[in-house]
Amino acid sequence: METQIQNLQDLKTRIAFLELKQLDDELVIKQKFQSIKDTLTSPLKFLKRIGSMVGITHNSGAATHSTSSTKADWVTNFGRVFLPLLLNKTLLRNRGIIVKSLVSILSQRTVNSMSFNKNVLVNWIDKATGFINSTKKKVKPAKQIDYGIPPGSETY
Structure with missing residues (x-):
């Protein structure tokens, strides 16, 4: 054309x-x-x-905020992944898919960098080891038997 x-x-x-x-x-x-x-x-x-x-999730204007205001460390990310798996294998063993999904979503929501991070994990481990050490039976030192010879004396 x-x-x-x-x-x-x-x-x-x-x-x-x-x-x-x-x-x-x-x-x-x-x-x-x-x-x-x-x-x-x-x-x-x-x-x-x-x-x-x-x-x-919650939207504020055009920007989307994450569930925590600080950056998540490896412990937080590990917890977000493995806490739902742990719950599904133990407490929610014979439950339906809807219950497992809801609990997984809620557990991922609750694990944030403010409540679950390296410092919190270290504190939990310290408390657990302190509790274990306090429950152990204290062993009394063995009494020394006195044979009547002073330890600093020279005997021939």
């Missing part, structure tokens, strides 16, 4: 038409991209809404 350009006015009109067509095509591509993006992120948005209803 060739357009016959005969003078300068036709050229300027064609350039303006092509610029408008380019803007229209860009708008259509952006809308399609946004539609695809919304389709792919809708399950995530659904889970975030469910989480905010349960109280797992």
